[in-house]
Amino acid sequence: MKNAAPRPDGKRKGAQAAAMRISGDKAAFYNCKFVGYQDTLCDDKGNHFFKDCYIEGTVDFIFGEARSLYLNTEIHVQSEDPAAVITAHARNSADGEGGYSFVHCNVTGTGSHALLGRAWMxxxxxxxxxxxxxxxxxPEGWSDNSKPEFQK
Structure with missing residues (x-):
């Protein structure tokens, strides 16, 4: 799945568009390729499984509040942008079930500024x-999204 829309220039609101949004439960993806810029994969709601996939983007390119397992997947950051962030998870409370697990994955890309994730919620x-x-x-690894109370 590829978002072929022009890349956002940062000057317009709502310029980003997801290549894929998954809101159903028990979705599984094998050997799939998701390519976009900002917000490539909206891993929104439900339980999902990704195996042997390729996911590429720049800012918050895996985001949402789902509970998902990414296995043997390549996560490719395509950015020299210091704001590059791989994940933006949106779990609202400590007793929520959502979360992303990356197991035996490879994080590759260009640049040297990408954070593994930021606390969206x-x-x-x-x-x-x-x-x-x-x-x-x-090497900093994570962002608290400029909200010290998110450092839990």
């Missing part, structure tokens, strides 16, 4: 386990 949950990271990842 106060109880964001993102885990990288047994993953490899190229130099594209900023």
């Amino acid at each position: 106060e109880a964001a949950r993102v885990v990288y386990s047994y993953c490899t990271f190229s130099d594209v990842v900023n």
Whole structure:
């Protein structure tokens, strides 16, 4: 799935558009490629499984509040932008079930500024386990979205 719309120039509101939005439950994707710029994959609601996929973007390119497992997937950051962020998870409360798990994934790309994620909402949950990271990842790792109360 590719978002072939022109890349946003940052001057217009609502310029980003998702290449894919998943809001149903129990969706599974095998050997799929998701390519976009900002907000590539809206992993919105439900339980989802991604295996042997390729996901490319720049800012918040995997976002939403779903509970999803990404297995053996390449996460490719296409950006020199210091605002590059891979995930923006939107879990609202600590007892919510949502979260993203990346297992045996490869994080690749251009640049050296990408953050692994930012707390879009106060109880964001993102885990990288047994993953490899190229130099594209900023050693800082995470952003609290300029809200110190999100540092939990």
